[in-house]
Amino acid sequence: NAGVTQTPKFQVLKTGQSMTLQCAQDMNHEYMSWYRQDPGMGLRLIHYSVGAGITDQGEVPNGYNVSRSTTEDFPLRLLSAAPSQTSVYFCASSSTFPGGQFFGPGTRLTVL
Amino acid sequence: RKEVEQDPGPFNVPEGATVAFNCTYSNSASQSFFWYRQDCRKEPKLLMSVYSSGNEDGRFTAQLNRASQYISLLIRDSKLSDSATYLCVVSSASKIIFGSGTRLSIRP
Numbered sequence: 001n002a003g004v005t006q007t008p009k010f011q012v013l014k015t016g017q018s019m020t021l022q023c024a025q026d027m028n029h030e031y032m033s034w035y036r037q038d039p040g041m042g043l044r045l046i047h048y049s050v051g052a053g054i055t056d057q058g059e060v061p062n063g064y065n066v067s068r069s070t071t072e073d074f075p076l077r078l079l080s081a082a083p084s085q086t087s088v089y090f091c092a093s094s095s096t097f098p099g100g101q102f103f104g105p106g107t108r109l110t111v112l
Numbered sequence: 113r114k115e116v117e118q119d120p121g122p123f124n125v126p127e128g129a130t131v132a133f134n135c136t137y138s139n140s141a142s143q144s145f146f147w148y149r150q151d152c153r154k155e156p157k158l159l160m161s162v163y164s165s166g167n168e169d170g171r172f173t174a175q176l177n178r179a180s181q182y183i184s185l186l187i188r189d190s191k192l193s194d195s196a197t198y199l200c201v202v203s204s205a206s207k208i209i210f211g212s213g214t215r216l217s218i219r220p
Contacts, residue, residue, distance in 0.1 A: 035210075042116065042199065042210035043156070090155055098144050098203035103155035 002026055006091050006104035013081040013111045021076040021107050023091030031094045032074040033058070033101070034066065036087040043090065049074055050097060081111045113138060116202050118211040126219055129190050133214045135200030136182040139207075145176055145183045146201040150213065156199055159185075190218050 007022045025032065033048035045058030049068040063085060065077040074093075078085060088108050092101040118135045125131045145162035160167060162174040162183050173186040183202075187194055197213040 033208075040120075040212060042212045044210075045208060098208050100146055100158040100161055103157070105155050 004091055004093055004102050004104035006107050008107060009105065010108045013109065015081060015083060015111060017081050019078050019081070021089055023074045023076065023104060024072050025093040025102070026072065027093060027102065028071060029093035029095050030071065031097045031099070032068065033092050034074070034076045035090045035092065036060065037090060038087050046076065083111050085109065086111045115139060116200060116209045116211040118200055118214045120212060120214060122215040122217050124217045124219060125190060127190060127192060130186065130188050131190055131216065132184055132186045133198055134182050134184050135211050137202040138181070139202070139204055140181065141204050142202045143205065144203045147174055147185050148199040148201060149196040150199055151196050159198070192218050192220065194218050
């Protein structure tokens, strides 16, 4: 039982590049979410999903897209990376909203 | 005013001490409350949910005060391994808000 997994662990992008952060969970959780964490700030919700085929925007969705084709996977796409997107990105899942969430180990992204 | 506020600390206390943090929230319609701990450069991990009647898990006690709109976390007999950042989470029907965290350092 791996819980929530994220890849890659680290990534460096140039301004304007696109990429996808992967997130998968094996707990059959319906609710999944993406957060970013910046120094001195709490985790901020980017996008979330309450089940396969259903996604919605969180607090800071601009510049990011998500899809949820299966219960297990919830990838986050950066469309055109900007330095302001330099952050640590966490994926999380829970069986209910807003139940206690299980977090992945995070992806540290630097945009130059 | 932030929707969820925590004293950033750091709280620096000796091993064996009792320490308490508060977390205030502004939305009176908030329904669910949690405490997470986050170690340096690691992901947040759920510590405990906070119920209206309060709840205890070993050395940890969480309380909710709806009238004054805050939750608290009490750690008794603190251990070196309790050193971490403690995040409070407040949610309503449609929103989950994380506090910025309170840093705790336990010294020998």
